[in-house]
Amino acid sequence: MRFVKRLSYMQDILLFNYPSTMVWYLVLVAALLMVPLCFGQYWVSLMVFMGIYVIVALGMNLLTGYTGQVSLGHAAFFAAGAYTSAVLTQKLGVSFWLALPAAGVVGALLGVIVGLPALRLKGLYLAIATMGFGFIVEEVIVQWDGATNGVNGLLVTRPHLGPVSFESDESYYYLVLVTVVILIIALKNILRTPTGRAFIAVRDSEVAAESMGIRLSVYKTAAFCISAFYTGIAGSLYTHFMLFIGPENFDFMVSISFLVMILVGGLGSVHGAVFGAVFITLLPELISLSKDFLPEFIAGQAGLQAAVYGLILILFILFEPLGLYGRWLKVKHYFEQFPFYKKGTFKRVRKFHRTEQQ
């Protein structure tokens, strides 16, 4: 059992609770730096996708997990980032290093545009409105031939930095890794600030937050803005890794998969975002690996992946609503408080009145 002495209020919002945690994270980063040396190109490219989805999941988790605003249209921000970056670099000849932040900024602007009307909407209405927004953006991409090449899509190249080229998957991996680490630290710090704590207050009770002097309009829009910024950055990185993008990369199911990531990983935690992104990226691999062990009539089905996907979503919500990170926390808690672990520690209170659930 581990005892923590609380000596100051600042202790509650430290980046690392224990000094040992920081050491472990440094070890993790060092291990990640070694990945291209130890694994083949295939795994490195998978890791790149993981990194990109981690960024999306961070943004999603800030919006949904921390601020409590559900978005079913995040593919739109992803698309905005991707196309901004692609059009800027390929058609206008702007450097990637300007296009990357520009993608984030365009995403953020779009986030503000969505966030403003979203202020009047609560819960499920917001989900439906963002879903509609996603469909509209998808159609805009198809129709706006001049900029996006419509259904034909755009060809994109990988970036350079002076003499350093990010042409190979290995070098691109380092680019993504650095971005991910910067964005994780940034998010962790945002969550420590009064702004981040206001987000959490808005999630827990809008009315209570408002009466504590938190302006809902400002903070909800800010949450949309930051979340869309992250997603836009991820979109830009995705484009330059894929080398080709078309409208089909940004359909409704993409938005759903972003939500699945944070649900499976764990709502309202940075770890959860990372776990979820890693899990969802590895899922197709796990399925194709397990195909050898399944009976022929199941393994041969084309829809197997989607079925497993749907099933995992259902099972997680039914049996582990806190996600993978919640499971990890429970295990950790059990050992930390070893003989004294109480079964109901993570139990949620159910609510049976309609207005309480919204």
Added chain:
Amino acid sequence: MLLQQIVNGCAMGCIYGLVALGFVLIYKATEIINFAQGDLMMVGAFVVFTCLNLNIPFIPAFLISLLFMAFMGIVIDRLVLRPLVGEPAFAIVMVTIGLGIFIRSISGMVWGYDTFQFSGGLADVPVRIGSVALSSVNLWIMGVTVLLVVGLYLFFGRTKMGISMEAASQNQLAAYLMGIGVKGVFSKIWAISAMVAAVAGIFLTPIQFLNYNMGFVGLKAFPAAVLGGFGSVPGAMVGGIIIGISEALAGIYLPDGFKDVFAWIILIVVLMIRPEGIFGIQERKRV
């Protein structure tokens, strides 16, 4: 030409309305928005398709489909949604999305990925009223829809079961204390909603197609339900018909691409101007 398009849009709108009706029923009783409604619709249509292939006439096939869907609705409620009663709405919505994906992929495995068609008992003969030629299928759709809506409206307003469903939606705990079997009510409402979905699917097939992806049409029912005011039975129908007609008109008068997203544009405008919809009631939130 214009009138023609309005009638076609009206028929499509009835389908949207029927799917929206499914949302509304479940929402009224259980406060859940069921994203799998479109996929239930698809399953209902496929059951009829299978029955017709087995040389069962249309009317018995229709009834078999309704029974099957009622059973499926109860199973879904019992297995997936009952354990989640009282959980946050967001979790339940995600579960229905997962359910939709699951049903869609399983249907793809069972019935294949091709596009099918059946006309059932509905021969497509043109009916002339003045200068407008109406397809008899469209008339059938409108007739059945009107019947269903009137029936459900009376059911909710007049019967004891309908009122107990309404009570369960207002406050589950209080309804339970008043002697309403809330669990049973939820199962029944899922069964009814799945049957309504099946009707929508069966009548959508003659005017569109039958495919494992058909459920995506169901998503367009969201604007319909929101426009009518979530939780209002006549609202869902009115919303559906407005969406159907305006979509048909957008196809003629507006540039390419507007037809597919027009419903969503309406949705966002409605949510910005009057989020509670045409027939909705503004709700207050308890802290």
